Amino acid sequence: MTSGTTTRHHDRASGDRAARDRTARDRAPGDRAPGDRRPGAAPSGAATPGTGAPRPVALLFAGQGAQRVRMAAGLYDADPVFTDTMDEVFRCFGAEGPALRADWLAERPVVPIDAVGRAQPLLFAVNLALGRMVCGWGVRPAALVGHSVGEIAAATLAGVFETADAVELLRNRVVGSVDAPPGGMLAVAASVAQVTPYLGPEVAVGAVNAPRQTVLAGLDGPLAEAAERLRAAGYVCQRIGCSVAFHSPAAADLVAGSLPVLRRLPLAPPRLPVYSAYTTSRLTAELAARPEFWAGHAVEPVLFWPTLDARLAERDLLLVDASPGQALAVAARRHPAVAAGRSEVLALLPARPGPGEADRRSVVAAAERIRAEGHEIAVPPHPPAIVESR
Structure with a gap:
């Protein structure tokens, strides 16, 4: 079996898995399951004796252009939270889910990874899965900053959207993109x-x-x-690998097409601090509840740098790029606060595509660095010998 062939099937719809999904969604991000906290462990962000308080963690989520073949696939079946989240998203896509999963795991996907119908759903899924994985270690982020579809993932991690509702919004965007002018x-x-x-x-x-x-x-x-x-x-x-003029007036039809969907979705107040790259400010409960705000993402510019700059002007942070590649990490490292050593940047995944083992080693190294900062977390013991050909 080669890595580009997907013949092994997972029974992710079992009662135990579904119950575990519901339990994980009911807990606030960053909370451990009962019995998970190690004796004597302080919550993430607690002061470390002799070193002062650690810098708070901010998670960064990338958007269109960050996609790549088999992005973060090395964590699938290696990290349970990551795996459960990916499977949850695939289930939410219904009949489209198996093909989406197969293309994600394939070396040569049937539908190209740059196609909107692959890039948008898979970036959302991987961003969300990485974010939940980090929260599952015991990290409670002080800030979530998403770029384009990364902001939808950040909002879902924060509880604004249920996973199924975010998927419905993305499906609407993908369908609308089919008729968008080139x-x-x-x-x-x-x-x-x-x-x-x-x-x-x-x-x-x-x-x-x-x-x-x-x-x-x-x-x-x-x-x-x-x-x-x-x-x-x-x-x-x-x-950039994208066939739609997102974040420009040319995408106006996507705004009109998504409003009916958003108006029937429940939009909850964020349970974690989300800083919108469309306003550069913290996402309030009032703004999160406005369908027009989310629909407008299709035509509004993404102000990632001004948003990052505002956060780093407020406090020093440990910035964690929780997305494929390291595009946001590379940009963030250029900030004067990072160059001066007041803030620091980590990337969960390698800069370039590679074997699954590289994904796992990179994640473990990032977790070790977060713990070395002074955050009491459980470092993931990812097994080194997961079968590569899925």
């Missing part, structure tokens, strides 16, 4: 002020990832013309 996103190594003269009327700033990392969004033709002008001016540009 477009995309372009990463440019330049500031917003530098790129603005080259945009044209049909291209918008879609994301601000760092002072000199700007993402543009627009329909294919205007975006290609903007890229040509920018390259002629000496700027480095690269298309």
Whole structure:
């Protein structure tokens, strides 16, 4: 059996697994199951004798463009919380779930990983699974910051959305994207002020990832013309793996299409502090309950860097990139607070794709670093010899 072949089936719908899912969802993130806390262990964030209080943990969740083949697949069947969450998301997708899971685990997926119908659901699932895994160690994050679909994962981790409701929203977005005009996103190594003269009327700033990392969004033709002008001016540009002009006016139909879905979904106050990359501020219960806010994500720019900058101006943090690759970690390491050593950045997963063992070793190393910071957590004892060919 090769790693690109998925013939082994899991019975994830058993009564025991479903009961465990319900129990995990009923606990607040960061709470341990009864009997899980080790004797004498203090909660995450407690002061360590002789070293002072540890820096609070902030979890970062990436969006479209961070997807990759078999992202975090090395944790599947190795970490129970991660595995249960992935299986829960696949179940919520109903008849689509098995194909989604098969493409996630395949070296050569049938549907390309950059397709919206794969990238969006799988990024959501992996982000949420990584976040729950970290909370399952005993970490109670002081901040959750998500980039695009990463904010949906952050809000689900915080209890704003039930998992099934978030999946319904994503399914609606995927269906709407099928009829969206061909477009995309372009990463440019330049500031917003530098790129603005080259945009044209049909291209918008879609994301601000760092002072000199700007993402543009627009329909294919205007975006290609903007890229040509920018390259002629000496700027480095690269298309992101995305076929929809998210975070631009070209995605307006997705807003209208998602509002009816959002208006019938229960939207709860966040149980963990979510800092929205659309407002740069903490997500209030009032804003979380507004369907228009969530629908507007499709056309509004992602202000990741301003949001991160505001958090690091308030306090020193241990920033944990809880998403595939290390795009957010790389951006965060450029912040002056990190460069000066006041705050620190960790990534749960390796920077480049590799064998499943690399995923597991990277997660264990990150957990050890969180514990070394002074957080009393249970470091995951991931077995080194999980079968690679799933």
